[in-house]
Amino acid sequence: MNLNGARVLVAGATGVLGQALTAELAGRGARPALAGRDPARLARAAQAYPDAPTLLFDAYDPASCARAVHGAAAEPGGLDAVVTAFGSVAFGRAQETGDEIAEYLMAVNVLAPAAFFRAALAVMEPGSLIAAVTGVVAERPQPGMADYSASKAALSAWLGAARREARSAGIRVLDIRPGHLDTGFADRSVAGTAPPMPEGGDPRQVVAAVADAMEADAELLRTAADGTLLVERRAR
Numbered sequence: 001m002n003l004n005g006a007r008v009l010v011a012g013a014t015g016v017l018g019q020a021l022t023a024e025l026a027g028r029g030a031r032p033a034l035a036g037r038d039p040a041r042l043a044r045a046a047q048a049y050p051d052a053p054t055l056l057f058d059a060y061d062p063a064s065c066a067r068a069v070h071g072a073a074a075e076p077g078g079l080d081a082v083v084t085a086f087g088s089v090a091f092g093r094a095q096e097t098g099d100e101i102a103e104y105l106m107a108v109n110v111l112a113p114a115a116f117f118r119a120a121l122a123v124m125e126p127g128s129l130i131a132a133v134t135g136v137v138a139e140r141p142q143p144g145m146a147d148y149s150a151s152k153a154a155l156s157a158w159l160g161a162a163r164r165e166a167r168s169a170g171i172r173v174l175d176i177r178p179g180h181l182d183t184g185f186a187d188r189s190v191a192g193t194a195p196p197m198p199e200g201g202d203p204r205q206v207v208a209a210v211a212d213a214m215e216a217d218a219e220l221l222r223t224a225a226d227g228t229l230l231v232e233r234r235a236r
Helices: 016-027 039-046 062-073 099-123 146-167 203-215
Strands: 007-011 031-036 054-056 081-084 129-133 172-177 220-223 229-232
Touching: 007 016, 007 062, 007 099, 016 031, 016 203, 031 039, 031 062, 039 054, 054 062, 062 099, 081 099, 099 129, 099 146, 129 146, 129 203, 146 172, 172 203, 203 220, 203 229
Parallel strands: 007 031, 007 081, 031 054, 081 129, 129 172, 172 220
Antiparallel strands: 220 229
């Protein structure tokens, strides 16, 4: 897709990765719409984009996710892409993770993005795109992160099925699977403490690769074993 002039809704635009992605897309000429949970943080993030619509949502409320999409689509120019860049993480051994934590991770990491995308698929035209950050754990689950890995794998599976349905409508579905990034995400877990991790990657490199993948109408962006970001036009 041509990002220049495209209206792109970034859900999670107040986070480190979401802010970096919004800046990258705007730098390529896209017209961002910003969605976030906290009104004050959303207002601060929007200061760099005076004409950008701002929309509130709560990831634990799927109806609010759909409203954010419809709100962005109602703006002049409609909606060309929706990217979700939010989520929650928890750490701990599988048998020690409480059911309420597992339920929360599924709600935030799977049901909320799916609500965004269901609404988007209903209003988007051919040539549009939906994209979600799933992460490397979607394909390589990690010990001490069983429920988090499961939630991201579930989202990736949802995207894979939706992709096959959307192809006939001319809508692209992009699965973004970066490795561990230096965003402080692991320090904001809803349960447990992060195990020792290697140095995180640069979010700026990832968002540049995401924008490249969007422009190439790719279906998968993944991190190879050597840390290289690979853009695949068609997912396997």
